[in-house]
Amino acid sequence: MWKAIASNALTLFIVILFLLGGVILWGKDQYVAEGPLEQGVCFKVESGTVFRRVAPQLEEIDAIANLTVFNIGVKYSGLESQLKAGSFLLTPGMSMDEIAHELTRSGQSSCGSEIVYRVGVNAATAELRATNPETGAYEELAQFDLGAADVPSVFVDAAADDDTEFRVVIAEGVTSWQVLNSLSSIGVLEHDVDTVPAEGSLAPNSYYFAPGDSVSELINEMVTAQAAILAEAWEGRDDDLPFDTPEEALILASIVEKETGIAGERPQVASVFVNRLRQGMRLQTDPTVIYGITNGEGVLGRGIRRSELDRATPYNTYQIDGLPPTPIANPGRDAIFAAVNPDETDYIFFVAKTLNASDGHAFAVTLAEHNRNVANLRALEAAAQ
Numbered sequence: 001m002w003k004a005i006a007s008n009a010l011t012l013f014i015v016i017l018f019l020l021g022g023v024i025l026w027g028k029d030q031y032v033a034e035g036p037l038e039q040g041v042c043f044k045v046e047s048g049t050v051f052r053r054v055a056p057q058l059e060e061i062d063a064i065a066n067l068t069v070f071n072i073g074v075k076y077s078g079l080e081s082q083l084k085a086g087s088f089l090l091t092p093g094m095s096m097d098e099i100a101h102e103l104t105r106s107g108q109s110s111c112g113s114e115i116v117y118r119v120g121v122n123a124a125t126a127e128l129r130a131t132n133p134e135t136g137a138y139e140e141l142a143q144f145d146l147g148a149a150d151v152p153s154v155f156v157d158a159a160a161d162d163d164t165e166f167r168v169v170i171a172e173g174v175t176s177w178q179v180l181n182s183l184s185s186i187g188v189l190e191h192d193v194d195t196v197p198a199e200g201s202l203a204p205n206s207y208y209f210a211p212g213d214s215v216s217e218l219i220n221e222m223v224t225a226q227a228a229i230l231a232e233a234w235e236g237r238d239d240d241l242p243f244d245t246p247e248e249a250l251i252l253a254s255i256v257e258k259e260t261g262i263a264g265e266r267p268q269v270a271s272v273f274v275n276r277l278r279q280g281m282r283l284q285t286d287p288t289v290i291y292g293i294t295n296g297e298g299v300l301g302r303g304i305r306r307s308e309l310d311r312a313t314p315y316n317t318y319q320i321d322g323l324p325p326t327p328i329a330n331p332g333r334d335a336i337f338a339a340v341n342p343d344e345t346d347y348i349f350f351v352a353k354t355l356n357a358s359d360g361h362a363f364a365v366t367l368a369e370h371n372r373n374v375a376n377l378r379a380l381e382a383a384a385q
Contacts, residue, residue, distance in 0.1 A: 028073075030066055030096070031095070033095055035064060035093055035095050035099070036064075037091070038092055039133065040092055040134050041061060041063070042087050042088070042112055042131060043063070043088050043090050044088075045085050045088065050083060051074050051079075055067055055074075058070070058099065063094070066096075069096065070099075070100070073100065074100050077097070079104045083103055083104055084103060084104055086110075086112075086163070087111045087163045088103055089102075111131040112165070113129070113130045113163065114128075114138065115158060115159065115164060117167070117168040117169070117182065117186055118168075118169045118171070119146075119170050119171060119174055119182040120174065121299065122299055124146035124178070124185070125143055126143065126145075128154060146185045147182070159188055159211065165208065166188065166209050166210060167209070168182075168183065168206070169205075170202065170204045170207070170330070172257055172261075172331065172334075173329045173330070173331070174329060174330055175291075175329050176197045176199050176201065176296065177196050177298075178298070179197070179202055179222075180193060180219070183219070184215065188212070189211075189215050189218070190213065191214075192214045192215055193216050197222075197223065199254070199296060199326045199329070200250045200326065200327025200328075200329065200330055201222075201226055201227075201330070202219070202223060202226055203223075203225035203226035203229060204332045205222070205225060207221060207222070226330070229336055230246050230249070233249070233336045233337045233339075233341075236341070237341065238340060238341055241340060242274060242278045243323065248323055250336065250339075251323045251325075252273060252274075252339040253331035253336040253338070253339035253340075254330070254335070255283070255287060255328060256270045256273070256331065257329055257330075257332060257335040258329055259285060260360070262360050263334045265360050266334055266335050266338035267342050267343040268343050268350075268361075268363060269350065271343045271344070272348060275345070275348050276348055277322065277323075283323070284317055285317050286304055287328055288328055289308060289309060289315065289317070289318065291315050291329075292313040292314065292315030292316055292324075296328070296329070347363040347364065348364075348365065349370035350363045351373050351374050351377055352377055355377075355380055362376070362377075
């Protein structure tokens with residue numbers, strides 16, 4: 001009798017284990033399977049909340065198929081304590097596993113509104129963007145010139161929203177004066193910097209910030225980034241450069257930056273100036289002359305006059321030997337690396353190929369070849385007129 005009872009109990013135990021194993025496998029499959037969400041949504045996670053409060057909200061919008069499976073999966077994935085606050089894009093068919101990782105990944109919102117301040121060479125603007133949940137892409141809602149007398153109300157409302165993110169984008173080739181002037185026009189920043197940072201010391205890039213952050217914090221972040229880029233480039237520099245310090249490399253990089261906006265062309269442009277320095281030729285580059293006229297405070301807005309080319313200034317490379325005393329803009333990473341690793345060429349001249357800057361430059365070794373390239377450009381200019 002006892003043998004029969006023991007045998008039946010063992011059989012029941014095995015059946016229970018088998019069923020439990022099946023449930024576990026089913027739960028695992030459900031956790032990683034395609035989810036029921038049919039349309040993309042922006043899902044907001046409040047600060048201080050936990051997964052067990054978020055899960056019913058996800059079930060309510062049909063983002064997860066099974067509340068229990070989701071909670072167990074989050075726990076055994078080790079994500080239970082890693083929930084981040086913010087607005088997150090949940091796309092159609094996202095599995096419960098993918099949703100859990102999206103809500104814990106980095107804490108940087110992937111959905112919602114964003115105000116982007118763009119500091120360019122010719123203009124500085126503010127742009128309000130918002131995520132379209134159906135496409136997952138940002139769409140521009142409004143834009144205005146930074147520094148305008150009146151800020152559009154839509155920007156004021158967005159800035160007051162806790163979910164709005166803020167970012168400033170510094171373009172390659174802008175001057176330090178342009179950066180500081182633009183940052184000082186951003187109303188949500190604390191304005192605590194009066195002195196223009198050293199020219200060339202700010203790394204062009206995209207920087208996130210929060211309302212109440214200071215201009216000095218952003219400036220310091222840019223300075224630290226540029227110093228790291230320059231140090232890395234200088235460490236891997238060519239052996240036979242015609243200058244001796246990373247500071248001189250930064251000066252040359254700023255000239256390269258202002259001469260071409262085409263990343264792949266920068267090593268060629270750098271080779272021209274390196275070859276000129278090696279031969280003792282003057283650099284004769286217009287951007288340095290312009291910087292000597294404007295001091296980096298905005299754009300010249302006209303052509304260079306003959307009298308300005310003939311006037312001796314520390315930045316007039318038609319009149320001085322070698323490099324100017326400081327950079328003439330803030331060069332990007334590509335220009336810095338090009339300055340210390342130029343292409344090996346015999347080029348000592350270059351001129352624009354066409355009236356379209358994106359077409360790049362025609363390079364030449366001899367003055368006769370260069371004159372032909374210049375004549376071709378002048379013919380295009382005459383035809384356009």
